[in-house]
Amino acid sequence: MTSFRLALIQLAVTASKSDNLARATKFVREAATNGAKIVALPECFNSPYGTKYFPTYAEKIPGQSTEALSSAAKDNNIFLIGGSIPEEDEGTLYNTCMVFGPDGHMLAKHRKVHLFDIDIPGKIRFQESETLSPGNSFSCFDTADCKVGVGICYDIRFAELGQVYADKGCKLIVYPGAFNMTTGPAHWELLQRARALDNQLYVATVSPARDDSAGYVAWGHSTVVSPWGDVLATTDHQEAIVYADIDMKRVEEVREQIPVRRQKRKDLYEVVSKG
Numbered sequence: 001m002t003s004f005r006l007a008l009i010q011l012a013v014t015a016s017k018s019d020n021l022a023r024a025t026k027f028v029r030e031a032a033t034n035g036a037k038i039v040a041l042p043e044c045f046n047s048p049y050g051t052k053y054f055p056t057y058a059e060k061i062p063g064q065s066t067e068a069l070s071s072a073a074k075d076n077n078i079f080l081i082g083g084s085i086p087e088e089d090e091g092t093l094y095n096t097c098m099v100f101g102p103d104g105h106m107l108a109k110h111r112k113v114h115l116f117d118i119d120i121p122g123k124i125r126f127q128e129s130e131t132l133s134p135g136n137s138f139s140c141f142d143t144a145d146c147k148v149g150v151g152i153c154y155d156i157r158f159a160e161l162g163q164v165y166a167d168k169g170c171k172l173i174v175y176p177g178a179f180n181m182t183t184g185p186a187h188w189e190l191l192q193r194a195r196a197l198d199n200q201l202y203v204a205t206v207s208p209a210r211d212d213s214a215g216y217v218a219w220g221h222s223t224v225v226s227p228w229g230d231v232l233a234t235t236d237h238q239e240a241i242v243y244a245d246i247d248m249k250r251v252e253e254v255r256e257q258i259p260v261r262r263q264k265r266k267d268l269y270e271v272v273s274k275g
């Protein structure tokens with residue numbers, strides 16, 4: 001089989017972790033019932049997004065969220081990309097995405113590699129490094145259809161990470177993310193289309209739904225982009241499930257038609273993976 005259905009759950013995240021887990025579980029079931037084989041949740045799906053919240057909501061892996069995600073993957077016989085949660089490990093906090101296979105086993109644990117430290121005067125200042133530490137590894141997993149790479153939000157700004165995943169054989173990269181009302185309209189779709197075109201693969205981003213009363217207001221617009229750079233499926237900012245049928249043949253077609261991956265001048269430049 002070369003095609004499968006991908007579902008992105010643009011969850012309305014609240015301050016109640018148990019409510020977030022219950023609602024995520026319900027939407028995962030709905031997506032699987034509608035034929036999705038890979039389902040993804042947003043960044044910080046079980047906690048509000050903000051440095052002051054991370055220590056309070058952080059949990060160990062395995063823990064409450066691990067168990068809920070593992071059961072949701074197994075009960076619905078799907079691959080589940082579990083957005084991200086604030087993780088605590090030996091006193092250090094990370095922004096971490098867990099991926100589970102259809103048997104409920106954890107296949108990957110991606111700790112956000114690039115921390116979101118920005119300062120746009122008069123608009124937004126956010127310093128994840130006030131409470132979080134970065135991860136130090138790449139995270140891919142295999143399905144029957146393709147290898148999938150995982151990044152979290154700010155990771156999408158780093159073209160090299162996308163290229164490393166493409167070089168490792170990934171044909172889909174999924175970025176749970178939560179861009180905001182300044183960078184979202186300016187860069188969210190542009191970056192996604194850029195990473196898809198750079199590497200001639202599918203790219204998906206999964207945001208929380210927008211909550212205008214939150215300290216950090218997410219842009220929403222969870223989206224799937226094709227290897228040609230087309231937006232295949234998207235939504236606005238409300239809670240929603242975005243579905244896209246992913247055809248692996250399209251990756252090969254585009255790579256054959258415009259063979260930039262074979263035409264790189266490795267005698268002049270190269271991206272080297274150290275992980």
Ligand SMILES: NC(=O)CC(=O)C(=O)O
Pocket residue numbers: 116152153154155157177178179180183184187
């Ligand atoms: N929240 C993020 O990690 C990234 C983001 O909002 C941006 O890059 O813009």
